[in-house]
Amino acid sequence: MSTRVVIGAQWGDEGKGKIVDLLSDQADYVVRFQGGANAGHTLKFDDKKVVLHLIPSGIFNGNADCVIGNGVVIDPVALVEEIKGVQEMGFSLEGRFFISQTAHVILPYHKLLDQLKEKRRGGDAIGTTGRGIGPAYVSKVSRVGIRMIDLLDREILKNKIDQNLQDINFALENLYKEPTLKTEDLMAELEESIAALEPFICNTTNLLHEGINNHKNILLEGAQGTMLDVDHGTYPYVTSSSPTSGGACTGSGIPPTALDKVMGITKAYCTRVGNGPFPTELHGKVGDELRKKGHEFGATTGRPRRCGWLDLVALKYVVQLNGMNELTLTKMDVMDGFEEIKVCTKYIIDGKETDVFPLSLDDVEKVEPVYTSLPGWKNSIEGLTNWDDLPATAKSYIRFIEEYLGVKFTIISTGPKRSETILL
Numbered sequence: 001m002s003t004r005v006v007i008g009a010q011w012g013d014e015g016k017g018k019i020v021d022l023l024s025d026q027a028d029y030v031v032r033f034q035g036g037a038n039a040g041h042t043l044k045f046d047d048k049k050v051v052l053h054l055i056p057s058g059i060f061n062g063n064a065d066c067v068i069g070n071g072v073v074i075d076p077v078a079l080v081e082e083i084k085g086v087q088e089m090g091f092s093l094e095g096r097f098f099i100s101q102t103a104h105v106i107l108p109y110h111k112l113l114d115q116l117k118e119k120r121r122g123g124d125a126i127g128t129t130g131r132g133i134g135p136a137y138v139s140k141v142s143r144v145g146i147r148m149i150d151l152l153d154r155e156i157l158k159n160k161i162d163q164n165l166q167d168i169n170f171a172l173e174n175l176y177k178e179p180t181l182k183t184e185d186l187m188a189e190l191e192e193s194i195a196a197l198e199p200f201i202c203n204t205t206n207l208l209h210e211g212i213n214n215h216k217n218i219l220l221e222g223a224q225g226t227m228l229d230v231d232h233g234t235y236p237y238v239t240s241s242s243p244t245s246g247g248a249c250t251g252s253g254i255p256p257t258a259l260d261k262v263m264g265i266t267k268a269y270c271t272r273v274g275n276g277p278f279p280t281e282l283h284g285k286v287g288d289e290l291r292k293k294g295h296e297f298g299a300t301t302g303r304p305r306r307c308g309w310l311d312l313v314a315l316k317y318v319v320q321l322n323g324m325n326e327l328t329l330t331k332m333d334v335m336d337g338f339e340e341i342k343v344c345t346k347y348i349i350d351g352k353e354t355d356v357f358p359l360s361l362d363d364v365e366k367v368e369p370v371y372t373s374l375p376g377w378k379n380s381i382e383g384l385t386n387w388d389d390l391p392a393t394a395k396s397y398i399r400f401i402e403e404y405l406g407v408k409f410t411i412i413s414t415g416p417k418r419s420e421t422i423l424l
Ligand code: IMP
Pocket: 011, 012, 013, 038, 039, 040, 126, 127, 128, 129, 130, 131, 132, 133, 134, 223, 224, 228, 237, 238, 239, 240, 273, 274, 275
């Protein structure tokens, strides 16, 4: 029995989907615990590419039950579309897919407000995915949110939408100069989705507690990455949830004492999508090369990702925050062909050297990265499955990272397919 949480150790897009898919054949439950349809987990089978936004990546492997936990914010229309897509691929969700009664609902006004607020911010925009994530979490913490269980009682739903629209319509009319919304229209828009989702809505907290009591294997799947955490990331350029091991507990109802493995997923380099500081960002030829070789375009929005060398100062901070006790290195094959590979091992801020990630945005923006240069390798490592087949310089690169962080890699990914993996 084990309860393992898989966490993005950078700014998201670390390749968690493939790793969760891989690990899920030993899992009895695979659980999403935060975020929403802002996430895009890309999985590649043979020639097929599938992108999941809300359904846990374990849905395609083994017999794991898949759970959307209370910490997730759900766009019912987007989820139903995704369910249909999975069913069309020949996978059944009956009896193996569960949605928390207490997960919050993303309504059309959340998406509208997300986009209008971003537009209003102009040059200071966060660069959100526009999926209504921030406004939905605002509704949640300001205690006016609508939860999945509320969808099942039309009277309650109507009253709550009515109540919410009072404030929202005021803002639409007076602040944004946009047409107002009507409760009846929102109810009608939701009707088909509610009918489709109703069979899956249940008490997932108890389901997972029973799983723990029955010594089941539980795999918690983080979305986004720790550097986008609302408390610990590069605030305000973050998402509105907690993609950390702490968030895994609050977002699922699984207690911290039940977590025994915390796996961090990092790419062999760094990317970031959206705005905000990124100390090792590369603007020239090398950045372009990483983007091209790594196909670094957003799975949800298609935006080109910003690319840079691996940042060990940030990664060490993330390892400590989450208590990571195992690591996975993804996209190692993207580093093929570089004569030298740089890794950031220190920062200079206001002329002073440090290896501590600064918490003030102002300081992060001032960082001058200090790099250690390591030799690259010429031969392609794409698709390798054996540690012994890696070039010596690739092994040294991996060992260098492990030594800096004090944590070992247990998985090295050498390509997008399930089979293109070195297990250590
Ligand atoms: P939001 O989560 O849509 O509010 O966006 C807030 C920030 O998080 C933006 O910079 C987004 O680009 C970023 N973000 C949200 N989801 C993901 C993801 O799955 N991968 C990478 N970045 C993300």
